[in-house]
Amino acid sequence: MDFHMKEHSFTTDLEFGQLEVSGNEEYGFRPYQLLVSATAVCSGGVLKRILRKQRITFEDIRIHADVKKSEHGANEITDIHLHFTIAGTDASEEKVKKALEITRKNCTIVQSIKDSINITESFELQ
Template sequence: MKFQMKEESGFYTELPFGRLDISGDEEYGFRPFQLLVSSVVVCSGGVLRKILKKQRVDFQNIEIEANVTRDDEKADRVAKIEVHFIITGKGLKEEKIHKAMELSRKHCSMVQSVIPSIEVIETFELIEG
């Protein structure tokens, strides 16, 4: 990947999907911590989705909420990411979803890249739908 400095603030890169603007100032692009958190959350969600499909779990939707704790004593680093999955489906079994979550954590490259320096806590709730 190659990044170019922007005149106003930040940097950008051209990717196959399009241009990605990154800046510490939200007026000029996505903030780095937003991209970090998004990478962890969406990777985890994508792996979970694949696992549930492979296990033929009847789900219609996965919504993900993320809460971030930052440590302002250490350069405002991301210290903890709490990832909460809201899974809607028919006949969802808590035990089966729990096992799928364990597999997802094990196989998500972004989660594995940040632990143990960032605490990643994953929870879920099931909605019959």
């Protein structure tokens, strides 16, 4: 990936389109937003794949991410909590719990940041 400086941001051209990143959300996506989004979407995508592989039906998966940052130093992200709402499923809570354990082990982003950011998950079935 190549990034090009603009006055208030950096951009990169990707297969889907141009990504603009800035410390100021008036000019692009903020880096922490991208990190949290990557964590949530990677986990959601892996969970979806696992549920389908286990032949567990569902209609929708929604993910809410709560983020905590340090009040000292660089204001770094210390915790990300992902809450999954799985709608229209025939799965038991035990099956989903096991699927989330597998998800955690197979999400590239979670595995990349787990030693520096505390990542937790919870879920509800609707």
